[in-house]
Amino acid sequence: MDVKLKSRREFIKLAGIAGIGLGAAACAVAAPVAPSPTPAHDDHSAAAATPEVTATPVDMDAMHEAGVKKYLDNIGKDAKFYGNKLDPKNVDGVKEFNITCSEIKWDAGGGAMADAMAYNGTVPGPEIRVTEGDKVRVIVKNDMKAQSTAVHFHGQAVPNNMDGVPFITQPPIKPGESFTYEFTAKNVGSSMYHSHHNAAEQVTRGLLGAFIVDRKDKSKDPAYDSEYTLILNDGVGGFTLNGKGFPYTQPIIAKLGEKIRIRYMNEGLMIHPMHLHGLEQLVFAADGWNLPNPYYCDTLNIAPGQRWDVIVTAHTAGVWAFHCHILNHAESAHGMFGMVTAIVVK
Amino acid sequence: MDVKLKSRREFIKLAGIAGIGLGAAACAVAAPVAPSPTPAHDDHSAAAATPEVTATPVDMDAMHEAGVKKYLDNIGKDAKFYGNKLDPKNVDGVKEFNITCSEIKWDAGGGAMADAMAYNGTVPGPEIRVTEGDKVRVIVKNDMKAQSTAVHFHGQAVPNNMDGVPFITQPPIKPGESFTYEFTAKNVGSSMYHSHHNAAEQVTRGLLGAFIVDRKDKSKDPAYDSEYTLILNDGVGGFTLNGKGFPYTQPIIAKLGEKIRIRYMNEGLMIHPMHLHGLEQLVFAADGWNLPNPYYCDTLNIAPGQRWDVIVTAHTAGVWAFHCHILNHAESAHGMFGMVTAIVVK
């Protein structure tokens, strides 16, 4: 999936697809912006349902519009949002990945740098992807100064000593030390890797990432044309999708008729019911296991630790809002923020 | 479904159905009421699990009993609780509905008037109901002074420019302005309509309602004799069902053997696992889509944004408590409150 939007101009063109014959709606996007007395709200950590009693409707609308404009302007400018993958080295038939833990400052999008912990310098860490049956080696170096750590491959049935639970299956990886995880990837589908040491802090601060195992026999899954992973979090940087809060999230961009696989992964401490406008979600896998009977919904509740895989068929053109339906994870009087993005169907 | 209870006397008769031959239990309902030193607790916004250390058991029981008495006395006195429907005009084959948004005071039942926002003056707004394939027009007038708004038809696959997301699919509807939504109702089942502008505030304050699309071929749904919608909310007025908190909620009243369809809709910010006593729930639809394999439960978890449809067969006579099982959404030391009602089977 390498379709990208380069400019707001192109987006407006897209939005126009849906707006043909409906001038007001289509033009709204391109309408001149009223002077905004208040800068767009960039503090994604505030789940503010509090009304802004002193703001006029014009002020409030301007703040909302400014957020949407930022989102549109930012499209295509964060290639890592869906594409932060880690290439393995092939060492004697083993796929070897190197992961370094470090203390960093993380910007969820608005410029506020939060104290984070990261795998290879990003939140989430890079996606690790292998194929069913692959021998996998993950060498984890702890470059953090303040804390030991350990990595759990959440969703993978590994030998017990590779399970990543300090003092149960291994000693913690102390600052400056390394630990090598080695196992055969057995569980197809959407798994995660994350810290299992002081995890309420370390995972919420960013030590997390997707661990995906491609199935050998793809005929056992529903057909799809493209795929995207959305990691939900409510820790560092506030309410985030793939480490970013709206307007710094990226849309999924699809052709009419395209079948999109979305992998939801909840690495936060709260549930997040993800609502997609206009296009239904066919829920077909729980924690990597295909359901015996997939079912449709528009709002899928993802609890902490869960992964759910869905197929979305892009059957109608337009810009479809896509957000957590706990509304104060997604919008305040200052405009949309946090767990909001869109599917754009051309 | 037009069965109504007019008096507490009749209720006791109903309760008596279950109590035949079991004097103590049946009589409890009709027993003389001890003088209550404390008025029944009407503050539905308090989720008080705090013990009332100074209350004696007699005091506490009296407060609980007073609440139940109010509930019984109130039966049949709120025809809008399940029956707040909006009649369309038929305009050249289009079903046309008029919705006006305004700032009101809303009483969830105890007399405390809360600052609310409402469609046509009620929380929830009136039910909009059409049939699969109908052409629908909803003319939304914004009579609010403080805020612009927009309406999203949550669960309906509409043309993108009818999707109700300001600055993405339309300009916000400013105070004094109107916007006309027009689409063909494609998605059968239980949808909702609600604000999608500053929604964390506007929806929690009351800009929400049921949007129901009847299926043409009813043989595709399980059979049922009657149906009720329960909109769950945790915003204005505290924990509410259809805008009211116990004891101001209304029971569902059914004949023995009746098959009842219940449409749950969560418009709040929290999950609400709804527990029904004595009668099982057959869960058959998620967000309007029938499940390939319906399943039974007694406690159904409804997350924000979700709708679930169930069938309850009234196989046993009696008054069956029906409430959110997050217990501090349903009961305090002052008695039951909030998300509590009953199914009464005669």
Add this chain to the structure above:
Amino acid sequence: MDVKLKSRREFIKLAGIAGIGLGAAACAVAAPVAPSPTPAHDDHSAAAATPEVTATPVDMDAMHEAGVKKYLDNIGKDAKFYGNKLDPKNVDGVKEFNITCSEIKWDAGGGAMADAMAYNGTVPGPEIRVTEGDKVRVIVKNDMKAQSTAVHFHGQAVPNNMDGVPFITQPPIKPGESFTYEFTAKNVGSSMYHSHHNAAEQVTRGLLGAFIVDRKDKSKDPAYDSEYTLILNDGVGGFTLNGKGFPYTQPIIAKLGEKIRIRYMNEGLMIHPMHLHGLEQLVFAADGWNLPNPYYCDTLNIAPGQRWDVIVTAHTAGVWAFHCHILNHAESAHGMFGMVTAIVVK
């Protein structure tokens, strides 16, 4: 299921099963313990995700290790954790159980005695177990001084006057009084019994227990070799499994290949998504009703009031961590606490 571990030595032997050929991991469990400057954290009520900024990595690791050591040392020392069952008297073909409610001090494991309310002196109360079709009598004596009470058999379809809702189906059971519940057990599977009077306080303080109805025709359930009940709670004693917080919880101990039935019951006010490492969960029953199509997962979300039954096949040896994946219900900077246990496969 009477397999028990008597000592930490035996546990290390078990852990060694998984560690063969992987010295570092296996030895970690048996490694000499560094002097711990801080006693292990026993305050289970603290959901502390707060970093301990002044603790060194060595200090923090020592606290974590001390917790795991306590857990290992405690294995087999709490026979009631999975085995607190109430024997009935057979009275003229009726299975009669006696339950006494009283105010007690409850120790969730760390020595802090919390003000609790209990059935027969334990939190949870003893398991009541009967067989489908049994006539059941439960005589409830209220020996509490401060509050009346009533018992609801959550999940059982009982005659209405046996449903336990004060002022709806019975008078409350006042201090010093008794009430006799009598019904035929119709609903097979995992039910609960708990207070339905001032329940937000009484249930969170401990008036709760398992009510299990064995199916006559066991061929209708998936096959299993052993079974365990895990009652989740977030009231008295903090985050607990069967009334205890880690490190005072007990593991499930299984032979390689053993099929384990786990009955989850949520008696708290919060969701708890239970994650099991290394072994998949086959979800086959909701609230006692078998699902038409069981499905696999590794993280099962259990909402308040729900019961879910799963089968776990112990296909791989080792010590598999098993915990709520809302991470601040399971771990703090002081180490694991609360809703954490393990499945040990020999």
